[in-house]
Amino acid sequence: MNALLxxxxxxxxxxxxxxxxxxxxxxxxxxxxxxxSYSFDAHWAPGEQLASMRDGCGNDWFLVFSPAGAYGxxxxxxxxxxxxxxxxxxxxxxxxxxxxxxxxADGPIVTVCFWRRPDDAAWTVAAAARGGEGLFELLAxxxxxxxxxxxxxxxxxxxxxxxxxxxxxxALRPLTPAVLAGLNPEAELAExxxxxxxxxxxx
Numbered sequence: 001m002n003a004l005l006x007x008x009x010x011x012x013x014x015x016x017x018x019x020x021x022x023x024x025x026x027x028x029x030x031x032x033x034x035x036x037s038y039s040f041d042a043h044w045a046p047g048e049q050l051a052s053m054r055d056g057c058g059n060d061w062f063l064v065f066s067p068a069g070a071y072g073x074x075x076x077x078x079x080x081x082x083x084x085x086x087x088x089x090x091x092x093x094x095x096x097x098x099x100x101x102x103x104x105a106d107g108p109i110v111t112v113c114f115w116r117r118p119d120d121a122a123w124t125v126a127a128a129a130r131g132g133e134g135l136f137e138l139l140a141x142x143x144x145x146x147x148x149x150x151x152x153x154x155x156x157x158x159x160x161x162x163x164x165x166x167x168x169x170x171a172l173r174p175l176t177p178a179v180l181a182g183l184n185p186e187a188e189l190a191e192x193x194x195x196x197x198x199x200x201x202x203x
Contacts, residue, residue, distance in 0.1 A: 004133045004136055004137070004140055005114055005122070005123040005124075005125055006122070006123075007140040007141075008123055008136070008139070008140055009142070011065065011069060011070045011116055011118065014063070014070065014139070015049065015051070015065050015070070016172055017139065017142050017170070018038070018040050018051035018063060018139070019040050019042075019051075019172070019199050019200060019201055020169050020170045020172060020201075021038035021040075021138075021139070021147070022036075022038050022039050022040035022051070022195075022199045022201075023169055023175065023192075023195070023196065023199055023201045024038070024147060024151065024166060024169050024183065025037055025038045025039070025151075026192055026195040026196075026199070027169075027175070027180055027183040027184050027187050027192065028151055028155045028157060028161075028183060028184050028187075029155060030184070030187045030188075030191050030192060030195075031191075033195075035056075037053055037054060037055055037056070037154060038051075038052070038053050039051070039052045039053075040052075040198075040199045040200070041198060041199075042198060042199055042200030043198065043200075044064075047066055047067055048064060048065065048066045049064070049065040049066075049200070050062065050063070050064055050065075051063040051065070053135065053139075055135070057077070058075075058077035059074075059075060059076050059077055059132070059135055060074070060075055060135075061073065061074035061075070061132070061135050061136065062074075062101075062102050064093075064096045064099075067118075068092045068093060068117065068118075069092070069093070069115060069116050069117040069118050069120070070115065070116050071089070071093040071096040071097070071113070071114075071115045072113065072114050072115065072136075073096075073097070073102060073110045073112065073113040073114075074110070074111060074112045074113070074132035074135045074136065075109045075110055075111050075132060076111045076112075076130075076131040076132035076134070076135060078131065079111040079130045079131025079132060080111070080130050080131075081108075081109050081110065081111065081130075082110060082111055082128070082129070082130040083107055083108040083109075083110060084128075085110055085111075085112070085113050085126040085127075085128065085129065085130075086098070086108055086110060086113065086126075088126045088127060089113060089115065089126065090115065090117075092117070093115050097113065111129065111130040111131045111132040112125065112126070112129040112130065112131065112132040112133065113125070113126045113129070114126065138150055142170070143170075144163045144164075144166040144167040144170055145163055147166050147170070148161045148163045148166050151166075157184060158186075159185060161182070161183055162182030162183065164182065165179045165180075165181075165182025165183045166182075166183070168182075169183075172201070172202055173202070174202045174203060175189065175192070175196065175201070176189075177189055180192075
């Protein structure tokens with residue numbers, strides 16, 4: 001896991017990448033929010049933003065961005081649950097480690113968690129992580145080509161996804177009709193307005 005975390009960018013760049021993935025998923029699945037894999041809530045709580053991923057197979061991750069830095073947790077359903085990992089989370093991130101939204105009725109579910117404060121030089125992973133590194137592979141890669149390959153398999157669009165359009169979104173350039181057409185010719189920019197605002201993506 002340390003090798004994978006070493007490939008994650010800075011907190012700011014990671015947040016931007018999460019926002020871009022959420023917009024790309026919204027463009028590819030404009031009518032089915034529950035069917036999307038990547039989401040981003042720019043207004044999750046005062047001063048806090050939430051990125052998330054669900055793959056439809058019982059695996060997920062959550063990333064909270066706040067003035068304290070960034071805290072992430074992942075759950076791989078093929079690995080044993082390891083709530084004891086949360087005991088090593090720094091106090092400043094403790095509210096997120098104990099967040100009910102990231103747990104089931106009988107307690108937290110987690111196989112890996114990590115964090116980074118604004119002044120930290122690198123990400124830190126909780127010792128004895130039990131699995132889930134692969135859940136963050138696309139996030140760590142962050143390239144237009146990697147996202148396109150993943151999305152064409154996940155969403156099975158009727159036409160190929162234009163990697164140049166993906167690159168435009170990853171650069172956080174405003175979504176235009178031309179760029180949207182390169183992602184999903186059947187999507188309309190107006191129907192994504194609410195998603196774009198909720199994600200906090202440049203209009």
